[in-house]
């Protein structure tokens with residue numbers, strides 16, 4: 730047991746971890762703060778990618794703008810993109826302030842400042858599909874003992890203008906570019922099928938569960954990203970962000986939430 734934990738710690742110190750913090754958690758993250766502190770103390774490089782779905786919906790509603798989603802992704806008009814950018818950047822800034830107040834060293838990186846190079850996604854308005862992650866700005870702080878907090882706004886590679894990239898997609902792109910372990914924290918105990926939490930899901934089953942409507946809404950982009958990560962041979966898990974020790978249990982003990990296992994790649998946690 731101890732040897733297995735040592736191995737995991739060694740792997741995590743080498744690979745780092747990307748933690749996607751769902752906006753669904755509404756900033757209610759005391760247990761997460763404790764886990765991030767433990768990882769930083771153990772010299773594991775941490776990148777946090779935050780979401781902001783509920784806050785964006787509220788910010789748009791305050792301006793009388795209704796949100797329309799397609800497969801869990803918000804269709805983003807020209808009048809919406811500024812609101813999306815402002816809300817997300819404010820969440821990122823307050824997350825850094827919050828982490829710092831707990832003695833965690835953290836640096837804020839905005840994706841639209843030359844980090845998440847994107848192209849507009851056809852049919853979704855000002856939504857970006859990530860072409861390339863310019864990883865230096867994320868990796869340098871994380872591997873130097875800071876937590877990188879990435880705000881998932883992309884920039885149009887042709888015009889430089891901001892694009893709304895789904896936070897799960899951004900987290901996946903970052904994890905795959907750095908080959909860091911990935912953990913998606915959300916507001917449910919895991920991926921649910923017929924009322925049960927799935928401890929493991931194989932990538933081959935997932936398309937069928939989406940087609941049947943069993944996996945829907947915001948779980949769609951999350952699990953699609955998790956599938957890509959698993960197929961790249963990188964450990965990935967969807968975990969309840971409200972659960973004490975949720976991140977630590979997932980990373981070190983391979984328990985809690987849903988582990989996505991590739992039918993082809995060997996690794997998993």
Ligand SMILES: Nc1ncnc2c1ncn2[C@@H]1O[C@H](COP(=O)(O)OP(=O)(O)OP(=O)(O)O)[C@@H](O)[C@H]1O
Nearest residue numbers: 751752753780781782915920921943944945947948
């Ligand atoms: N099969 C399923 N199992 C679990 N949750 C599911 C399933 N299908 C759909 N969902 C929904 O997915 C939601 C999680 O995605 P959602 O986008 O709302 O949150 P998030 O990604 O954590 O937050 P944000 O999008 O703000 O970053 C759950 O609250 C649940 O309603």
Ligand SMILES: [Mg+2]
Nearest residue numbers: 780782897947
């Ligand atoms: Mg979401």
